[in-house]
Structure formats: C-alpha cells, structure tokens
Amino acid sequence: MVGAIQSAADEATADLPVLEALLKGVDQTVFLLNGTGEITRVHEGTASWMRGEKLRGLTLFPLFEEPDAEVLKQAFDQSLTAPAGEGVQKHQITLKPEHLLQLHEAGLDQQRAMEFSFSAIDPHHILFMMSDISESRQLNQKISQQAQRDPLTGAYNRRSLMTILQQSVAQALRYDWVCSFLLIDIDHFSDINDKQGLDAGDQVLQAFVTALHGFKRTADFFARYSDDRFVMFLPETNQDQAMLAAERVRVLAENLEIPFPTGDLSFTVSIGISTLMYPEDEPEVMLKRAEENLFIAKQSGSNRIEGEPI
Ligand SMILES: Nc1nc2c(ncn2[C@@H]2O[C@H](COP(=O)(O)OP(=O)(O)OP(=O)(O)O)[C@@H](O)[C@H]2O)c(=O)[nH]1
Numbered sequence: 001m002v003g004a005i006q007s008a009a010d011e012a013t014a015d016l017p018v019l020e021a022l023l024k025g026v027d028q029t030v031f032l033l034n035g036t037g038e039i040t041r042v043h044e045g046t047a048s049w050m051r052g053e054k055l056r057g058l059t060l061f062p063l064f065e066e067p068d069a070e071v072l073k074q075a076f077d078q079s080l081t082a083p084a085g086e087g088v089q090k091h092q093i094t095l096k097p098e099h100l101l102q103l104h105e106a107g108l109d110q111q112r113a114m115e116f117s118f119s120a121i122d123p124h125h126i127l128f129m130m131s132d133i134s135e136s137r138q139l140n141q142k143i144s145q146q147a148q149r150d151p152l153t154g155a156y157n158r159r160s161l162m163t164i165l166q167q168s169v170a171q172a173l174r175y176d177w178v179c180s181f182l183l184i185d186i187d188h189f190s191d192i193n194d195k196q197g198l199d200a201g202d203q204v205l206q207a208f209v210t211a212l213h214g215f216k217r218t219a220d221f222f223a224r225y226s227d228d229r230f231v232m233f234l235p236e237t238n239q240d241q242a243m244l245a246a247e248r249v250r251v252l253a254e255n256l257e258i259p260f261p262t263g264d265l266s267f268t269v270s271i272g273i274s275t276l277m278y279p280e281d282e283p284e285v286m287l288k289r290a291e292e293n294l295f296i297a298k299q300s301g302s303n304r305i306e307g308e309p310i
Pocket of ligand 1: 202
C-alpha cells in the first residue's frame with residue numbers, strides 16, 4: 001500500500017482505533033473531518049503525490065474553487081443527516097493545480113479527475129473519501145472512441161454512421177428538411193492491393209480519408225461504410241447540390257497523388273447519390289438507392305457520379 005499512515009496522535013482519531021486499523025488496508029485517499037469540516041487526519045492511500053501533513057488543520061471546502069466547494073459542502077451536510085446505512089452518493093470533480101493553490105502546495109502536480117463521497121461516523125467524525133479516476137476515464141474515452149471509429153483510417157465506422165443517420169433522417173422527415181447521401185467507392189481498389197501490396201491499399205484509404213476530412217463541411221458526417229466504401233451524409237442538401245458535392249469529391253480523388261516507395265499511388269472513385277424524397281424513406285432505404293445508383297456509375301465505366309433517376 002502506497003502512502004504513509006500518519007501517527008494516531010491526533011485526538012480526533014485517538015478514539016477511533018477501529019478506523020486506524022481499517023485504513024491500513026485502504027487504497028483510497030481518506031480525510032477524517034470534524035463536524036466543521038476541518039481536516040484532522042489524512043490517509044493518502046494510492047495518491048502518492050499527496051503530502052497529507054500540509055492539509056491537516058485546514059478546512060476542506062475552501063481548498064476547492066466554486067462551484068465544487070459548494071457541491072462538497074452540500075454533500076458533507078447531507079452525510080451528517082443521512083440515515084445510518086444509507087448508500088453513499090458519489091460525485092466527480094476535476095482538480096486543476098493552477099487553480100487550487102493549497103492542493104498544489106500539498107503535491108497536486110497535474111490535472112486529476114477524482115470521485116469523492118462523504119460518510120459520517122458520527123457528527124464529529126466524517127470521512128471524506130477520494131479515488132483518482134483519471135486513468136479509468138481516459139480508458140473509457142479511448143474504448144468509446146474505438147467503438148465508434150475505424151482503426152485504420154480513424155473515420156467513423158458503420159455503426160456510428162447508422163446511429164447518426166437514424167436520427168438525422170427522422171429529424172429531416174419531421175421538419176420537412178432535405179438531405180442527401182453520397183456513397184463513395186474506390187474504383188478497382190483490389191487492383192491496388194494486388195499490384196502494389198496491402199500497405200499501398202491502406203495508404204490510399206488513409207490519404208483519402210484525410211483529404212475528405214479537409215473537404216467536408218462541419219455539418220457533414222462522414223464514415224467508412226465497408227472495405228473501400230465511404231458514406232458522406234449531407235444535411236440540408238438537395239439532389240442538385242449533392243451532385244455538385246459529389247463531383248467535387250470525384251475530382252478530389254482523381255487529383256490525389258500519394259507518395260509510395262514504388263511510385264506515387266493514384267485512384268478514382270465512383271459515387272452513388274440518394275436524396276430524401278419519400279415519407280417512407282429510412283436510412284436503409286436511402287442507402288439501397290445510393291447503392292443502385294453507384295452500381296450504375298460503375299457499370300457506366302467508373303470514375304463517375306450517378307444521382308437519383310428523375
Ligand atoms: N489494403 C486494404 N484492403 C482492404 C481493406 N479492407 C478491405 N480491403 C480489400 O478491399 C478490396 C475491395 O474489393 P472490391 O469490393 O472488389 O472493390 P474493387 O476492387 O474496388 O472493385 P470495384 O468496386 O468493382 O471497382 C478487397 O480485396 C478487400 O480485401 C483494408 O483495410 N486495407
């Protein structure tokens with residue numbers, strides 16, 4: 001266990017030998033407070049940055065800035081009146097050393113996300129317990145990002161696309177807005193893989209995604225739909241505007257030259273367009289129409305765009 005247990009000299013803990021014994025096995029950071037919120041005892045737990053002796057004798061709440069200080073005070077008050085055995089409510093707080101002078105002096109070296117709770121032993125002995133959740137929060141963010149993104153290109157994946165499309169199409173139908181999809185397919189992509197190697201194919205996908213990110217408007221949503229297929233969702237875009245956008249994407253791809261050890265890589269794309277037209281239009285239905293239009297573009301020689309039949 002990291003962190004020293006301070007001597008039990010403090011009067012407030014002298015009458016709590018059981019607490020002393022319990023703290024020995026606790027990783028959490030635990031402050032013992034008296035009824036006015038003064039820190040009488042600090043068990044650093046795994047917060048190895050903390051120098052508890054700097055905090056003893058201080059009142060807890062002014063260590064934090066508003067509104068956190070007020071949240072702490074309220075949670076402290078609630079713990080005093082909570083019926084024994086009632087679950088301890090947890091709160092989260094972000095500690096920033098540049099704003100928290102006394103905590104900084106007590107060793108707070110970097111921004112940390114903490115989860116805390118209070119538990120009153122009696123009206124004169126209240127436990128303030130803190131756990132550092134910075135790492136688990138970062139991990140959660142990473143996991144959630146990985147679940148939404150294609151690992152090779154960093155573009156949103158098909159699952160994210162479908163979630164966005166469900167919401168966006170339903171909204172467009174309700175408010176009578178227009179919207180369009182571009183289904184973009186790299187022409188003869190398997191030839192690039194076969195002739196230049198999978199690494200070349202990967203670089204084409206990555207370079208195209210980077211180029212598309214630079215091209216799209218903020219409101220557009222763009223995702224990798226399958227192997228060499230991408231979908232761009234264009235809100236408030238009618239068929240004519242979608243055709244113009246598609247032509248710009250086609251030219252963007254045609255002009256892209258990707259440096260590669262065996263010679264620059266180049267490629268073209270074909271694009272099928274679908275535009276919200278019918279009350280029964282759903283993302284799957286619109287994607288199917290875009291696929292049919294893409295098929296026509298491919299059949300007509302590739303490096304082409306095909307809109308909805310008029
Ligand atoms: N390099 C690379 N290749 C991939 C990846 N994912 C899928 N592929 C390959 O992409 C190829 C897609 O082939 P097809 O769907 O036939 O597409 P195509 O060769 O462009 O054919 P057309 O669309 O008819 O022009 C397959 O050979 C897959 O193995 C990837 O992440 N990286």
